[in-house]
Amino acid sequence: MKEQPLPPGAPVAAYLRDSGGEEQELSLAQQETEIRAWCEARGLALTRIFRDEARPGSSVVGREGFQQMMRHFRSGEAPEKALIIWKYSRFSRDIDDAQFYRADLRRRGVRVISLHDQIPEGPAGRLYEAALDWMNQQFLIDLSTDVKRGLRHIVAQYGCVPGTPPRGFKRVPVVIGKRRDGSKHICHRWEPDPDLVPLIRRAFEMRAAGTPISQIHAKLHLYRTLNAYTTFFRNPIYVGILKYGGETYEGYCEPIVAPQTWRTVQKIMEDNAERFGRRHPRRVNSPFLLSGIAYCGQCGAPLYGHVTTRPGKGRDEAYRCTRAKRKAGCDAPRIPRHILEKAVLEALIRHILTPENLAQIQQTHRAAAQRRQAERQAQARALRKRQSALRKRITNITAAIAQAGPLPSLLTELKELETEKAVIEAQLQELQRPQPEPRELTPEEITQISERLIHYIQTADKETQRRLLRGLIAKITVTREGDHIEGVIQYYTPLAQPPPPFPPTPRGPDPAAPAPSGLLPIHFSPVGAQPTTFNTRRHPMLTTTAGCRWFIMHLRLKAWHGPTAKAPLPLCPGRLLRWESTVE
Ligand SMILES: [Zn+2]
The missing domain is CATH 3.40.50.1390 (Resolvase, N-terminal catalytic domain)
Structure with a gap:
């Protein structure tokens, strides 16, 4: 066109x-x-x-x-x-x-x-x-490639490198030509600083002899923080090799450190990385299954995963209250990660996803649906009554207008009555709209759903587990008192879609949970089947109950002996204190 x-x-x-x-x-x-x-x-x-x-x-x-x-x-x-x-x-x-x-x-x-x-x-x-x-x-x-090429040329030709030189080096000006306006074009190359060279050598020799970085730092104070030393000890410029802009320049300067010392230090650094670095919490996938859904029972703030490594005691993983961490008005103690996670998984498997519980959820749905239906019917009856009264009154007024003429008072009343009648008719129409009749799941189907969900949870990898838990659980509130933790699990009904809004206030003596916004939809990933997630809405097994409700389970999650017990006793199943359901 x-x-x-x-x-x-x-x-x-x-x-x-x-x-x-x-x-x-x-x-x-x-x-x-x-x-x-x-x-x-x-x-x-x-x-x-x-x-x-x-x-x-x-x-x-x-x-x-x-x-x-x-x-x-x-x-x-x-x-x-x-x-x-x-x-x-x-x-x-x-x-x-x-x-x-x-x-x-x-x-x-x-x-x-x-x-x-x-x-x-x-x-x-x-x-x-x-x-x-x-x-x-x-x-x-x-x-920008041209600019980089230009810089590389300057490095290769004159040894000039922009930026701050590494510890032990100083910037030495080099005239590399004239600018267009006639002024000198000056760049800087890095050269060992004779004042600092002995200090650098000493640091490498200490490290090669196995001295910890903290002690080297205490003695030499090459940097302000300990973190900088890792980069320092790995920089090949101390044996005369410059790495810049993806290029390596051998023999860039006189080596400060003897090659043998350098190799020993590299070996030590590598061994350390092997031992600690790869298991660094920020480098591995966070192992914390419940971050994002676990909350402090004392103050309501979210819990976060906290990892400490103490000499001799090894790695210690726990959930901590974010407010307690900031010391902002909460003193909730830390909760060992594996105990809380195992307790929550056990609660899901033993109490929430059991066929009995699912059947009970279905029953609660049915009862709620029946109650709602009865309410609608009662409402409709009342409206019809008012409707017929209105009709009569309108007939009378119309007759009065026919007799006495269009008096303003009569016309005003007629108008009001007509408006009310229209509103009632709309309401009745809405009430008479057929409600989707949920098909009852058979006990076999419920058992199948239960088995499937439990199987997913038990066999899924960590990441899938995390997704599953986010799909099933709206919120976990945990309190630790001395030797035991107690929690409330608020979960979406595994039978219904879409996920519900947070209920106004959970019943019972528990503190009302603040309403989070934007709750996640339920996604279940079939393990071993397609890697894609699928929504239960489209899952034939899980679509049969209409309405979206959710359930709250109060569980004593786990007791263990002494917060300092090194090897906690085998987990005992969470004891179900009570459970309640919230339905409209
Ligand atoms: Zn707290």
């Missing part, structure tokens, strides 16, 4: 940009002159010009004129039907930006016309535009 040329006299706008760089072709004034001439030749009225001066073209952020132009067209009141630009590279050099804004303008019926890109009209033109966008972006990439 060929676009029609703009009719003579049509108002158009122009956008001019000058990136300020040296490669720049035309100043704003020159761009403007040329665009004016172009418009004049076609009889177009150039009614508005947006300008951006000396801004790099890689992003539209910070381009006030560009933003003004977009605001102008987005206001919906712009009379101009076209935007004239000097060249697409003047418009935006970033592909996503250019396509987005141009598409945005097109959608508003605004054509974007470039004076200096020869673009065919129609779909082929779009394709060409996309290619141009790509080229404009490529230009920026090439530019």
Whole structure:
């Protein structure tokens, strides 16, 4: 489809940009002159010009004129039907930006016309535009590659490296030529600092002899923090090798450290990484199954997974109250991770996902549905009664108007009655709408659901387990008192979809849980089947009960002997204290 040329006299706008760089072709004034001439030749009225001066073209952020132009067209009141630009590279050099804004303008019926890109009209033109966008972006990439290439050249040729040199080195100025204005072009190379060289050697020798970093630090104070030493001991510049910009420069400088000492230190560092580094909590997937759903029973703040490694005691993982950590008004003790997690899994398997409990949930649903149905019927009866009274009254008033004429008082009353009648009719219609009748699950089906869910939970990998728990459990509130922990598990009914909103207030003596927003939908991942998640809504086994309710189970999760007991006793099953369900 060929676009029609703009009719003579049509108002158009122009956008001019000058990136300020040296490669720049035309100043704003020159761009403007040329665009004016172009418009004049076609009889177009150039009614508005947006300008951006000396801004790099890689992003539209910070381009006030560009933003003004977009605001102008987005206001919906712009009379101009076209935007004239000097060249697409003047418009935006970033592909996503250019396509987005141009598409945005097109959608508003605004054509974007470039004076200096020869673009065919129609779909082929779009394709060409996309290619141009790509080229404009490529230009920026090439530019930065050129800059990197230039830097590498300076390193290889003069040994000059930008930035702060590593410990033990100083920056020595090197004149590498003249700038265009005649001034000297000075760069810096790194050279060992004779004052610091003995200190560096000492540090490496101590490390090679097995001295811990903390002791080296206490003695030499090379850095402010202990963290910096790892990078320090691994930097090959101390044996004369510079690594910069992905390149390695052997023999960059005189080695400070003897090669043998260096190798010994590297071996020690590697062994340490093997022992501690790979198990670092931030490097492995968080092992905490319940973060995000576990809350402090004392103050209600979320619990977070906390890992400590103590000398001689090994790794210790626990859930801690975020408020207690900040010392902000809670002193809840930490709860060992494996005890809480095992207790929650056991609670799910032994109490929540059992066929008995699921059957009970179904029964609760049924009872609630029956109660709601009875309420609707009673409501409908009352409304019908009022409806027939209204009808009578309306008939009487109509008769009175026929007799006495349209008196204002009668007309007003008639109007009010008619309004009420209409409202009641709408309500009745709503009440008589057939309610989806949930099919009762047979005991066999319930057993199957129970077995399936329990199987998923027991066999899933950690990540799937985490997802499953988030799908099943809305919230776990845990309190630890001395030797035992007690918790409340608020869970979605595994039989119904979609997940419910948080109930207003759970019944019982427990503190009301704050209502979280945006609860997750229930997703179950079949283990060993497809790796995709599927929603229970689409799962034939789990769709038969309508309505969305949720259930609260109060469980004493686990007792153990003494918080300091090294090896906790085998877990005893959580004792069910009571359970309640909340239904509308
Ligand atoms: Zn707390």
